Amino acid sequence: MAEGKEKNENTTHTYNSHSNSNGSRPIRVYADGIYDLFHHGHARSLEQAKKLFPNTYLLVGCCNDETTHKYKGRTVLNEQERYESLRHCRWVDEVIPDAPWVITQEFLDKHQIDYVAHDALPYADASGSGKDVYEYVKSIGKFIETKRTEGISTSDVIMRILKDYNEYVMRNLSRGYTRKQLGLSYVKACILNCLFAMSVWVSMRIRTTYQIKSEKQLRANMGLKKLQEQVKKQQEKVGEKIQEAAETARINRNIWVENADRLVAGFLEMFEEGCHRMGTTIKDRIQEQLRGLEYEDEDEDDESDNSDESSEEESGGSEGVNNDAEKHL
Secondary structure (H helix, E strand, C coil): CCCCCCCCCHHHHHHHCCCCCCCCEEECCCCCCCCCCHHHHHHHHHHHHHHHCCCCEEEECCCHHHHHHCCCCCCCCCCCHHHHHHCCCCCCEEEECHHHHCCCCCHHCCCCCCCEEEEECCECCCCCCCCCHHHHHHHHCCCEEECCCCCEEEEEEEEHHCCCHHHHHHHHHCCCCCCCCCCCCCHHHHHHHHHHHHHHHHHHHHHHHHHHHHHHHHHHHHHHHHHHHHHHHHHHHHHHHHHHHHHHHHHHHHHHHHHHHHHHHHHHHHHHCCCCCCCHHHHHHHHHHHHHHHHHHHHHHHHHHHHHHHHHHHHHHHHHHHHHHHHCC
């Protein structure tokens, strides 16, 4: 019943099978707990207890509010709500209200209990009668261990609620609950109302921004769609022109062939004439260059003749001078 985290130092008795001698009476298995905020972890533990034997009658004991508040603490659901939650579990055959905190032999005999099913973790006995509330049942060999479901417990559920306390309070205030019903002071209620109004404004702002972006995106998509339609129309027009040209080509094929032949012949004639002109031009230029070279050679010959004559005159003058000198002597 109580949630403990110490290692089990006692020996638990686990049964894999059990057969009744006459087979007429089902095995009566008892499981107990507080079962506050009934969750799937509770349901799975009860399923294990129900499936311990082929023919099992599962009795589930649930402590009342007075006992629970005294030894464990305050619950979210009251005793009647917790009883009703168990009655709606498919694995439960019978609910025993006002279950005792510690199981005794008298209680086992009264309900003809063959075995007690629970997880093996020791639960400290807050009543002071022992170290473990299942100490007696384990000692007489009537305790069968079941496995806990990891990641879920009533304490975990409560911690989730406390973690998001302000959000849940603002949600209930928006649904019409008063601050007195929620146990809020005036100042706390005002603060939460301001936070709620701010969150509403932020959400509306985000929604408006998203709508503006969506509208812009819609307009852009519409513009793109129009452009695509225009391109498609132009493509259709071009296709029609191509089709018309193809049909015209098929109808006037001979005309197209004649025009093509005429164009080719004209091109060849122009090409031949151009080549002739180019050859004539090249020939004329070569002749001009050759004539220029001949003129340069004639000039060079004239210059050489003139230089020879001047040298002869100079030599003749020098000889005359020498003769005159000889005569004088």
